[in-house]
Amino acid sequence: MDIGKLLSWIPGWLGFLALIIVGVAMTLNGAINPNLDHVNTIGFIIFGVCSVAVGVFSWIVGTTSKIKGRTGTVGVKVAVTDLPWWGWVVDIGIVAISVILFLVLK
Numbered sequence: 001m002d003i004g005k006l007l008s009w010i011p012g013w014l015g016f017l018a019l020i021i022v023g024v025a026m027t028l029n030g031a032i033n034p035n036l037d038h039v040n041t042i043g044f045i046i047f048g049v050c051s052v053a054v055g056v057f058s059w060i061v062g063t064t065s066k067i068k069g070r071t072g073t074v075g076v077k078v079a080v081t082d083l084p085w086w087g088w089v090v091d092i093g094i095v096a097i098s099v100i101l102f103l104v105l106k
Contacts, residue, residue, distance in 0.1 A: 015065035015080075016055045023051025039106045046105070050098035054091050061087045 030036065030044025063083040083091075 012065045013059065016059040016063075019055035020052050020059075023048045023053075023055060026051060042105050043102055046098050046102050050094055053094050057090060057094070058083060058087060063087065 026044045026048030028048075030041045030048060033041070033044075036044065058080070061083060063080055065080050
């Protein structure tokens, strides 16, 4: 069974939607899970919001994604195309701000 052919029917926007959903789940987990310590709570919230921001921004800018197949026993290879250079700069900036916020607030 060729997993690449099986995954090729999945629409490109589903990758961005999955990133946004995972980000929302991370944020909610950080906000409502009483078993997390302070560092884990801050990490889940900050990086969850980061995932949502990157997913929404990249989708709005007009980036496309395509699932290419498996990269190993766990994970899926996703190709991201049509993101302008300034979109990459904004995405990297969002991630950098998230890392700095995490290090300052932890």
